[in-house]
Amino acid sequence: MNKRLKIVITGANGFVATNVRKYFSEKNIELISISRNDFKEFKNEQKIISKNYDEKTILPIIKNSYALIHLVGIGNQSVETDFHTVNTELTHHILNLSKKAKIKKIVYTSGLGVSSNTALGYFISKYNAEKLIINSGLNYTIFRPSYIVGKTDLFTKYLKKQIKNKMIEIPGSGTYSIQPIYINDVVQVIFKSIIESKFKNKIIDLVGPDYISFIKYVKLFSKGNSKIKKINLENSYHNAINNPKSSFGVDDLNILIGNFKGNHEKLRRISGIDFKSIIELLKSGILL
Ligand SMILES: NC(=O)c1ccc[n+]([C@@H]2O[C@H](COP(=O)([O-])OP(=O)(O)OC[C@H]3O[C@@H](n4cnc5c(N)ncnc54)[C@H](OP(=O)(O)O)[C@@H]3O)[C@@H](O)[C@H]2O)c1
Known part of the structure; x- marks a missing residue:
């Protein structure tokens, strides 16, 4: 890929965005990364700092970029920030900016479990964002990720912190399952979704090859060294409802208990990537 292909990334300071920016920068791609707060640029990167993604600041810089990867999102809400405003309305604003900037392609990370049947506020906000993207007329790829794991995602950081105390707390029985995907694989898929036409106008589950129970994941992660x-x-939900600082928010619990399973085979086929087994990664201790 050559340097003429400019890529815009929103939510630049986030976990996925930081990894995507690093990977793209190493591939010599020209980046324009937008965040509400200052951050250190990678090679080939221009930054835009904007609290509210205002058009005046952003539009002249992103004009005629090739693609925009929209990685802004929240998974827990408060009186200051709610799902509709951040996940749906801001996506609407970004789509308008993208069209004005003559950007051709948008990549979006929605959520595994998003569907027209959903009753969860978080998923509804993501579903509505998906609809806006689909109806925008832009070439799109929408990914629906399960847990994206690496060394610095929130879930991994939570487990590491608990391991220090030799005690990991899990909500309920832990028999519900997750389908984690490794961040190093995610950045490759996102890259391919921009340069390969088979990703055009597709919604794809972003899930790893292993569908494993939460308790098994935690046991493998801690290598049996923690209780x-x-x-x-009920206590987990009570805490989530009443304590904004609780480790698991209401929506985190809903998603866990939801047991969502995605179509890994479709992702493997379309991307041609040999995805890392999370079970093997956990056994190797690479996430610790
Ligand atoms: N990580 C996962 O396992 C996972 C799973 C499913 C879906 N997703 C989705 O993938 C996307 C990226 O996830 P992530 O794990 O990288 O999340 P993250 O680390 O929380 O990053 C999200 C970024 O969104 C931006 N943001 C948050 N609130 C905002 C607001 N009120 N206004 C403007 N920007 C705001 C922030 O960027 P700045 O600080 O740079 O402004 C933040 O760093 C999100 O949409 C998330 O819902 C992630």
Whole structure:
């Protein structure tokens, strides 16, 4: 890929965005990365700092870029920030900016479990964002990720912190399952979705090859060196509802208990990537 292909990334300071920016920068791609707060640029990167993604600041710089990767999103809400405003309305604003800037392609990370049947506020906000993208007329790829794991995602950081105390607390029985995907694989898929036409106008589950119970994941992660304390699910929800600082928010719990399973085979076929087994990664201790 050559330097003429300019790529815009929103939510630049986030976990996925930081990894995508690093990978793209190493591939010599020209980046324009937008964040609400200052950050250190990678090679080939121009930064834009904007609290509210205002058109005046952003439009002249992103004009005629090839693609925009929209990585802004929240998974927990508060009186200051709610799902509709951040996940749906801001996406609407970004789509308008993209059209004005004559950007051709948009890549979006929605969520595994998003569907027209959903009853969860988080998923509804992502579903509505998906609809806006689909109806925008732009070439799009929408990914629906399960847990994206690496060394610095929130979930991994939570587990590392608990391991230090030799006690990992898990909500409920832990028998519900997740389908984590490794961040190093995610950045490759996102890259391919921009340069390969088979990703055009597709919605694809972003899930790893292993569908494993939460308790098994935690046991493999801690390599048996920590006790696992099961917190009664009612107590977990009670804490999530009443304590904004609780480790698992209401929507985190809803998603966990939802047991969502995605189509890894489709992702493997379309991307041609040999995805890392999360079970093998956990056994190797690479995430610790
Ligand atoms: N990580 C996962 O396992 C996972 C799973 C499913 C879906 N996703 C989705 O993938 C995307 C990236 O996830 P992530 O793990 O990288 O999340 P993250 O680390 O929380 O990053 C999200 C970024 O969104 C921006 N943001 C948050 N609130 C905002 C607001 N009120 N206004 C403007 N920007 C705001 C922030 O960017 P700045 O600080 O740079 O402004 C933040 O760093 C999100 O849409 C998330 O919902 C992630």
